[in-house]
Amino acid sequence: xxxxxxxxxxxxxxxxxxxxxxxxxxxxxxxxxxxxxILAPLxxxxxxxxxxxxxxxxxxxxxxxxxxxxxxxxxxFLGGFIGFLFFVVPLVWRQLQSLFNELPNMVIRTQELLxxxxxNYPDLISEQQVNSWVALLNSEASGITQWIVSFSxxxxxxxxxxxxxxxxxxxxxxxxxxxxDQIITWCLSFLPKERPxxxxxxxxxxxxxxxxxxxxxxxFLIVGISSYLFFVLFGLNYAALLAFLVGLSxxxxxxGLIAVTIPVLIIAxxxxxxxxxxxxxxxxxxxxxxxxxxxxxxxxFSEAVNLHPIAIITAVLxxxxxxxxxxxxxxxxxATLVKxxxxxxxxxxxxxx
Numbered sequence: 564x565x566x567x568x569x570x571x572x573x574x575x576x577x578x579x580x581x582x583x584x585x586x587x588x589x590x591x592x593x594x595x596x597x598x599x600x601i602l603a604p605l606x607x608x609x610x611x612x613x614x615x616x617x618x619x620x621x622x623x624x625x626x627x628x629x630x631x632x633x634x635x636x637x638x639x640f641l642g643g644f645i646g647f648l649f650f651v652v653p654l655v656w657r658q659l660q661s662l663f664n665e666l667p668n669m670v671i672r673t674q675e676l677l678x679x680x681x682x683n684y685p686d687l688i689s690e691q692q693v694n695s696w697v698a699l700l701n702s703e704a705s706g707i708t709q710w711i712v713s714f715s716x717x718x719x720x721x722x723x724x725x726x727x728x729x730x731x732x733x734x735x736x737x738x739x740x741x742x743x744d745q746i747i748t749w750c751l752s753f754l755p756k757e758r759p760x761x762x763x764x765x766x767x768x769x770x771x772x773x774x775x776x777x778x779x780x781x782x783f784l785i786v787g788i789s790s791y792l793f794f795v796l797f798g799l800n801y802a803a804l805l806a807f808l809v810g811l812s813x814x815x816x817x818x819g820l821i822a823v824t825i826p827v828l829i830i831a832x833x834x835x836x837x838x839x840x841x842x843x844x845x846x847x848x849x850x851x852x853x854x855x856x857x858x859x860x861x862x863x864f865s866e867a868v869n870l871h872p873i874a875i876i877t878a879v880l881x882x883x884x885x886x887x888x889x890x891x892x893x894x895x896x897x898a899t900l901v902k903x904x905x906x907x908x909x910x911x912x913x914x915x916x
Contacts, residue, residue: 584760588904595897596885604728606893608735613776615640615740633740640736648729651807658804670701672833767903772896778863783810786855793851797844800834809848813855815891818879820852874898 594602615636622632674697680688739746754761787810794802805827812819827848835841878898882890 581760583755584764584904588900595893604731605735607728608732608739610776611640611732611736612739612743613773614780615736616773617777619740637737637740641733644733651803654803655807658801662801662804669833764900764903767906768900771899771903774863775896775899779814782813782855782859782863785859786810786813786851790848790851793847794844797840797847799844800830805830809851815879815894818876824848824852874902 618636618639619632622635623629627635677693677696681690681693787806790809791802791806794806799805805823808823808826812823815822828845831841831844835844875895875898878894878901879891882894882897884890886893
């Protein structure tokens with residue numbers, strides 16, 4: 564037993580860089596798990612700065628000086644950031660409040676539809692089944708109501724956090740864009756000069772994550788805006804809220820699609836009933852999702868990380884349980900880091916040996 568363990572250590576941990584790299588990765592995950600909520604503005608700024616790097620590269624082709632490219636890029640970001648905060652967020656918030664106010668009527672409407680099922684399908688659904696479903700619905704509705712009340716009582720800390728984000732994130736993005744090279748040089752100064760394993764992982768992560776983060780941002784905009792226009796065209800209630808959720812669902816593949824389809828289906832059914840408009844809305848929504856999966860994703864992520872669906876779902880579950888919503892958001896980047904390490908590690912060790 565000890566010989567097996569000693570042999571594994573000699574094979575994989577005999578290199579000093581490998582041991583140091585393990586310590587850095589473990590320390591990174593410890594910081595993420597324990598201080599994720601505190602560092603959330605910084606991580607948000609890093610993600611947004613990654614997105615803006617694409618604009619800087621495009622402007623650099625016109626032989627502009629660095630200070631001008633950074634200024635133009637930051638002004639574009641600031642305009643989008645202000646527009647999102649003062650136009651998109653209030654609209655989504657108003658529709659969310661309207662949905663909360665309409666929730667009791669929606670529950671009553673759902674109960675009426677459930678009670679009609681035994682009459683329409685007597686061979687498939689019994690009155691006892693409907694009663695159990697109604698009881699479950701009432702229980703869930705009561706829980707949601709209590710959550711709404713508790714959430715409304717705790718809005719002040721949320722508003723304070725939003726104000727902090729509004730102030731810190733733009734400042735962080737500005738300095739991350741302006742002083743990117745100095746920050747990277749400073750971070751690399753703490754690492755050994757000879758670091759083939761770290762360089763290989765870093766190059767792979769940079770190539771994949773730059774494409775992934777910018778691609779997800781573009782996909783979010785395209786899917787969210789197209790969904791909003793489609794929902795407004797058919798007069799679907801809460802169009803902005805549902806479109807915002809549909810846009811966010813692209814961040815978490817598979818899981819996000821399933822989670823956001825349920826509220827779209829429920830709201831469309833309660834509004835239109837089982838008729839032509841409901842079918843048109845769901846078919847159109849399905850077409851948008853199909854175009855996203857078969858056209859946008861291959862086009863935007865041709866060079867992005869290729870993770871198996873099981874790996875993606877596992878990453879969402881693991882990092883989501885560790886870090887909540889932020890863990891879900893960064894699940895795929897973190898899973899990409901793990902994959903890059905696992906890919907680079909054996910080949911590097913064998914080359915050293």
